[in-house]
Amino acid sequence: MSRYGKRIWHALLLIITLIVCAWVLLSGWGGYVNPLRWALPSVAVLTYPAAIIVAMVLLLVALITRGWKASIMLAVSLLLTLPALRVNMPLSGGHAPADSAATFKLLTYNVTGFWSMHGHEDVSLSMRYILDSDADLVVLQEASLEPHDFTDKENVRPMKSEIERKYPYRSSYGYHDLIILSRYPYEVNDDISLRNYFGTGETKNTKYYHVYAKAFDVSMPEGRQLRIVNVHMQSIGLNHSDKQVYRNITHLDSVQSREQMYQARNSLYTKLARAFRRRAGEAHQIRKVIDTCPENVIVCGDFNDTPASYTYWTVRGDDLADAYAQCGRGLTYTFNKDLMLFNIDHIFYRGKLDAVNIKRVKAGTSDHYPLLATFEWQDKKN
Numbered sequence: 001m002s003r004y005g006k007r008i009w010h011a012l013l014l015i016i017t018l019i020v021c022a023w024v025l026l027s028g029w030g031g032y033v034n035p036l037r038w039a040l041p042s043v044a045v046l047t048y049p050a051a052i053i054v055a056m057v058l059l060l061v062a063l064i065t066r067g068w069k070a071s072i073m074l075a076v077s078l079l080l081t082l083p084a085l086r087v088n089m090p091l092s093g094g095h096a097p098a099d100s101a102a103t104f105k106l107l108t109y110n111v112t113g114f115w116s117m118h119g120h121e122d123v124s125l126s127m128r129y130i131l132d133s134d135a136d137l138v139v140l141q142e143a144s145l146e147p148h149d150f151t152d153k154e155n156v157r158p159m160k161s162e163i164e165r166k167y168p169y170r171s172s173y174g175y176h177d178l179i180i181l182s183r184y185p186y187e188v189n190d191d192i193s194l195r196n197y198f199g200t201g202e203t204k205n206t207k208y209y210h211v212y213a214k215a216f217d218v219s220m221p222e223g224r225q226l227r228i229v230n231v232h233m234q235s236i237g238l239n240h241s242d243k244q245v246y247r248n249i250t251h252l253d254s255v256q257s258r259e260q261m262y263q264a265r266n267s268l269y270t271k272l273a274r275a276f277r278r279r280a281g282e283a284h285q286i287r288k289v290i291d292t293c294p295e296n297v298i299v300c301g302d303f304n305d306t307p308a309s310y311t312y313w314t315v316r317g318d319d320l321a322d323a324y325a326q327c328g329r330g331l332t333y334t335f336n337k338d339l340m341l342f343n344i345d346h347i348f349y350r351g352k353l354d355a356v357n358i359k360r361v362k363a364g365t366s367d368h369y370p371l372l373a374t375f376e377w378q379d380k381k382n
Contacts, residue, residue, distance in 0.1 A: 213282075
């Protein structure tokens with residue numbers, strides 16, 4: 001390449017680098033901005049995994065072509081977003097427990113009412129995976145969307161006796177889709193502050209409110225007590241038509257399509273911003289409840305928000321550890337529908353326990369993948 005060509009390339013590389021660095025910084029730090037004040041940074045956080053991939057590829061190109069200024073700028077931007085980078089792309093991979101007898105497995109899974117995203121099922125593959133997982137505690141979201149026991153659903157009923165045998169302690173319905181299957185006894189800690197009310201009707205009627213978190217106090221072996229906070233927060237709010245527009249508009253190139261793209265972008269942003277604001281309110285309320293919880297707590301479920309988001313940092317606070325950030329490896333995603341591949345299911349914890357392993361499993365037929373974590377008690381007992 002001629003000297004003139006090199007100058008043009010390096011100038012172009014610097015311009016692209018400036019844009020990518022701004023993208024990395026906005027998406028990496030956007031989770032510290034309350035969406036009730038400004039929603040755009042929260043929307044940007046959704047794109048952070050894409051931003052770091054682009055930045056790393058561009059950094060490699062800059063190093064190969066000796067674009068030292070661009071290389072330094074990209075490296076600094078990634079380092080400045082290290083907190084977000086560590087929770088999105090951890091490199092630990094977990095470790096073996098020191099005492100396997102002091103461990104238990106917890107599975108969290110949004111099962112979408114045990115409906116199949118891939119057609120009719122005679123036997124639910126999602127429930128089949130749950131039973132084969134060997135989890136001691138199974139924390140489910142969207143399990144009981146109808147006013148009857150989910151074990152009576154046509155595709156779950158064949159496994160009902162196995163469910164009853166493996167999980168003698170379980171909630172089946174009446175908890176607004178927040179269900180627990182347990183090998184150990186528990187009590188439900190019902191906090192009415194963890195509800196979003198809708199409409200103007202009688203709020204005692206269950207159709208007028210949505211429970212977005214519920215606590216279960218589990219009596220574990222050897223006298224240990226553990227509180228499980230099952231979370232299912234406000235969804236992103238995109239319907240099928242919105243998702244279809246998202247998939248299609250990038251393939252259109254007419255003037256009319258550009259108008260459609262502009263209108264769709266505004267519509268999508270409005271819905272996203274509304275969902276971010278509602279989750280912000282839910283996150284603050286959940287955080288208040290966590291602050292009053294006993295020492296040993298696991299907060300898990302469908303947060304409908306990604307690592308390093310405002311929801312993520314608010315709920316996690318300064319006292320909870322992220323099981324995936326601690327013992328996961330690499331970028332991952334738990335929502336798997338409509339090419340919207342986001343990591344929106346999380347497991348946080350604190351107390352005398354430690355996450356030693358976690359797996360995102362491609363199993364079942366929900367639009368979410370399950371997370372299976374192994375915990376080890378740190379208060380060794382005889």
